Amino acid sequence: MTIDDQSHLKKEEENGTNPKINRYWIQRYDLFSRYDEGIQIDEEGWYSVTHEEIAINHAERCHGKVVIDCFAGVGGNTIQFAKVSSSVIAIDIDPMKVQMAMNNANVYGVANHVDFVVGDFFSLAPSLKGDVSFLSPPWGGPNYCKVESFKMDMLQPRDGYSLFKIVQSITPNIIMYLPKNVDLAQLEELASLSSPPLTLEIEESCIGGKMIAITAYFSRNAA
Numbered sequence: 001m002t003i004d005d006q007s008h009l010k011k012e013e014e015n016g017t018n019p020k021i022n023r024y025w026i027q028r029y030d031l032f033s034r035y036d037e038g039i040q041i042d043e044e045g046w047y048s049v050t051h052e053e054i055a056i057n058h059a060e061r062c063h064g065k066v067v068i069d070c071f072a073g074v075g076g077n078t079i080q081f082a083k084v085s086s087s088v089i090a091i092d093i094d095p096m097k098v099q100m101a102m103n104n105a106n107v108y109g110v111a112n113h114v115d116f117v118v119g120d121f122f123s124l125a126p127s128l129k130g131d132v133s134f135l136s137p138p139w140g141g142p143n144y145c146k147v148e149s150f151k152m153d154m155l156q157p158r159d160g161y162s163l164f165k166i167v168q169s170i171t172p173n174i175i176m177y178l179p180k181n182v183d184l185a186q187l188e189e190l191a192s193l194s195s196p197p198l199t200l201e202i203e204e205s206c207i208g209g210k211m212i213a214i215t216a217y218f219s220r221n222a223a
Contacts, residue, residue: 021046030207031076037107040100041074049076050136050177051212054205056080058134058175058215065131068170070121075101077134077177082110085132091117091124122158125166133167136177150179152186164190172198172220180204180211187216196220 024031024046031049032039041049050058059080067081072090074097081088082105092098095118105111117124138156152160160176167174172194176187184202191200198218205213 018043027051032104032107034107038103039107040103042097042100045074045097045100048136048138049074051207052076052080053207054177054213054215057205058177059084061175061217062132065173066129068128068130068133070133070135070167071137072101072116073097073136075104077136078114079105079108079110081134082113083108085113088114089117089128089130090114091119091121093118093120122166125170128170130171132173132175133170134175134177135163135167137163139179145179145181147181150182152183152190160186161190168194172218174198174216174218176216176218177205178214178216180213182214184214187214191218194218 020043028035028039030051030053031041031046033052055077058077062081062085065085067085067088069078069081069088069090072078072092075090078088078090078101090098090101092101098116098118102111102114102116105114105116137158137160139150140154140156147154155163164174164176178187187202188200191198198220201217201219203215203217204211205215
């Protein structure tokens with residue numbers, strides 16, 4: 001998406017003429033409370049960014065830590081991590097998303113606490129060091145909710161087992177943000193197959209009393 005495309009999308013958002021994002025438009029202040037101050041979101045970001053209230057909750061686990069946001073997108077989680085952690089490494093393969101994340105972090109006044117990286121997380125992983133890795137990989141778009149049980153192999157661009165193995169080489173303290181219909185037995189399997197096994201805490205991530213996702217906290221010591 002070019003800058004001109006982003007400007008066009010912004011006008012469509014404000015005019016309510018883009019049917020793909022209309023359902024998310026009414027949630028804009030839930031996604032970013034400072035939306036009116038210049039927040040930028042691309043089409044994918046509207047349905048993939050973490051609600052701010054939930055992102056704040058994720059960040060509460062990371063006070064004083066070095067956090068790696070492995071699939072940062074437009075920066076919803078990155079911003080909240082940056083408020084409380086010692087530093088954040090925010091990675092995304094899409095340069096336009098990284099540009100938007102930088103802009104959004106500037107809106108919240110935390111950009112100086114973030115190292116933004118354009119690149120493939122899987123290629124970068126061997127060189128990364130941090131205390132906590134945050135994983136919110138693509139769920140395959142809004143259609144994830146149409147399946148009865150969301151499986152690890154539905155995650156993109158790699159299945160959850162491969163992803164989890166790679167991220168464990170960085171740190172055993174892992175936060176995964178996943179669909180509400182994720183197969184919980186598979187999360188338990190991820191923890192038990194680790195050597196040594198990891199502690200797993202599963203949290204229902206709710207907005208307005210309604211569960212919209214699952215957050216899984218894996219740790220060897222408290223994250």
